[in-house]
Structures are given as structure tokens and as C-alpha cells.
Amino acid sequence: MTTDPKAVARKAGFARRKAAFDAQGPGAAGKLSEFLAGYRGVPIAGYMPIRTEIDPLPAMAEASAHGPVGVPVIKAADTPLDFAQWDPDCAMETGAFGAYVPVEKVWIRPEIVIVPLVAFSREGGRMGYGGGFYDRTLELLRANGPVLAVGFAFNAQEDPDLPLEPTDQPLDLIITESDVLSCKA
Secondary structure: OOOOHHHHHHHHHHHHHHHHHHHOOOOOOHHHHHHHHHHOOOOEEOOOOOOOOOOOHHHHHHHHOOOOEEEEEOOOOOOOOEEEEEOOOOOEEEOHHHOEEEOOOOEEOOOEEEEOOOEEOOOOOEEOOOOOHHHHHHHHHHHOOOOEEEEEOOHHHEOOOOOOOOOOOOOOEEEOOOOEEEOOO
């Protein structure tokens, strides 16, 4: 049995997320849609949900009618993500980690990044899968201009005692199925 704090927190986060996923009702992306409505035309990056991640696709589809929406593409381990433009009708193929990516790659630079996660804290802490892709990506994007990092999760994924590291990039906001939380970081 592991005593690594990150491994323990990640395992607990996955369990809470699965329970919330299994119990969810309709309209989980409603608050995300309401938020994105205030940013019509701004380049946005979402994600193709895998496993028990909360599904941002309804909000992404709505946003794509008003401006560019991208999804992450992993090009190699230990590198930042790139974002390929997506719309609900584009041809997709299986990418790294089983997430779908557009067949045709038209690259965008998002100003808002909707970030999937395993667990979050209200201070903007985020625990992902452990690959560091979003941390590297947010660091690079922030070094080249403003970007809003928006965690998207179920309420049940909150963990006030996340074990964080100096390289972990903070979230600016967290949107759940019922709230928009400004981070206190």
C-alpha cells in the first residue's frame, strides 16, 4: 500500500469523481455554458471527456457557434499540449490516452482553457492524472500572454488538502455542475 500523498489523493479523487459521474443528472455543463456565454468569440480550449470526467461537450458545441474551440493534442511525453480546432461535426480520430482529436489539425492559441481534473481545492489547486501536460501548457501560455485556466469538475471532486508542488499551475476559476468558484490563490 502506497503512502505517497499524491497517489493517495489521486485515488480518493478518482473514487469521488466516479461516484459523482454515476449519480449525475442532466445539464451538468449548464454553468459552464453560462460562463462561456460571456466570452463569445474568444478562442477556447476544451477537452474530449474520457473515463468519468464531467462532460464539457454541450458547452463547447454552443461556444463553437461563436468562435474557435480547440481540443488538446498530445504530441509527445513531457511536452506542452497543442490545441486543434474542433467543432461538433468535425472528423475525429483516437489520439494519445484514448481521447479523440480532430483528423484535420488547425492549431489555435486559446485565451480560456477548460481543464479536466481529478481533484481541486478552492484556492485553485488542481490534481490531474500526473503527466504534467496541463501544468506545462498553462505555464507556456501564461508566459506568452493572458490565459484564463478554468477547472471543470463535479462538486464532489473538491479536496481542501491537495498535496501540491511548486510546478503545479493554479486555476483561476472552477466551474462545477452547480457553481462558479473564484479561486482564492
